[in-house]
Amino acid sequence: MTPVPRLDGALPQSLKDLGGTPIAAVVIGGGQAGLSVSHCLGERGVDHVVIEAHRVGHEWRERRWDSFCLVTPNWQCRLPGHPYTGSDPDGFMVRDDIVRYLEEYVAAFRPPLVEGVSVTRLRRSAHGVFEVTTTAGEFTAHQVVVATGPYHTPKLPRTAERLPAAIEQFHSSGYRNPDQLPDGAVLVVGTGQSGCQIAEDLHLAGRQVHLAVGSAPRVARFYRGRDCVAWLDDMGHYTKNIDGFDDADAVRLRVNHYVTGRDGGRDIDLRAFARDGMRLYGRLTEVEGPVLEFADDLKTNLDHADGVAESIKDAIDAHIEAAGIPAPTEARYRPVWQPDDQPGVLDLTEAGVTSVVWATGFARDHRWIEIPAFDGRGYPMHRRGVGSVPGLYFLGLPWQYTWGSGRFEAVGRDAEFLADHIDASRRLADVCGTLTGAPSALASALPIG
Known part of the structure; x- marks a missing residue:
């Protein structure tokens, strides 16, 4: 796959030129979860774009104190294709090292990343295509990964x-x-x-x-x-x-x-x-x-x-x-x-x-997602990240599937699983001739776990 150019504050021209043609997948959020699934989608040849409201490492850079460090050893930092290779595997990355680790990840595989663009609205048409409204324009996608984590407000x-x-x-x-x-x-x-x-x-x-x-x-x-x-x-x-x-x-x-x-x-x-x-x-x-x-x-x-x-x-x-x-x-x-x-x-x-x-925590804020994909508490309804609405996925949630789901330790395993599901859904839709509106009900029949 040829990466979409990284452009701060604007959608890539290739997306603007799509007209009414949906992109295969969009990843919303460019933290460790979004980058991990982007790496996995790229390996499978799935055309996609990653949209990050700020810049890579924002949460670590802007919402952590000066002496902050990880509580898990460095050897547990193992994003897909980017395991920790430093000289202190049993140490604990400090804040600036965490940011650098993510920046080096981006430099290593150059994801189709757009920084400085916020997604303000996500809807799903009657045909099953996702309509994505951003601060830099609108486009459509067949599949969407919400990788914004749980710590919003x-x-x-x-x-x-x-x-x-x-x-x-x-x-x-x-x-x-x-x-x-x-x-x-x-x-x-x-x-x-x-x-x-x-x-x-x-x-x-x-x-x-x-x-x-x-x-x-x-x-x-x-x-x-x-x-x-x-x-x-x-x-x-x-x-x-x-x-x-x-x-x-x-x-x-x-x-x-x-x-x-x-x-x-x-x-x-x-x-x-x-x-x-x-x-x-x-x-x-x-x-x-x-x-x-x-x-x-x-x-x-x-x-x-x-x-x-x-x-x-x-x-x-x-x-x-x-x-x-x-x-x-x-x-x-x-x-x-x-x-x-x-x-x-x-x-x-x-x-x-x-x-x-x-130190009283954060609340989730998914009000921009105008899709009935949440339970009565506002928690995403999913099984191992595969949402209840076909084509909608979640990644990076605490205990999404295992203890490490929202962490450097295991978010990559969840990303691999979702990338397989997204790729299989895309291939099934292609074979069945249902590209318009894919993923359809056929995709929802794919096994989970």
């Missing part, structure tokens, strides 16, 4: 509106470094990966941190001589698919375990932070001006996080014993701090808190 609780105007507020996607915040203490709300790592960033900078602790689990960085990720990879944890769980919906909503790759990788132990001066609270429940109230669940949440980490070690122990693997022994974790007196209230004024960082 920063999510803030409505209670944030009741904080005093003098308190500066930031969402985690807008946090960059401690110097960005005004002098004074900081409240971080949320203890998923972002909240814990931002709290650590501020703590290491000498800031007084108050942390509202949620129910997210944690995992040890290393155990019995290896990174826990390496053990779990050997155990097949990352290839176990969503069909192996009784409740797929619940699995897909799970919060990630908190850990860090910073400075070579280490545990994030909130108890150790508290021992060293960080103030911990339970889940934030109420805001009345400068006075905040918290649930009485701090101990429960800390115990739960530790329990999950220890259960993972139990599984690793069982694997080592069953496989007869020689591995050093290691003493188990012992809590270094206990919340004997759980504070239920924080007066921001008395505590000198001048800023709040909301």
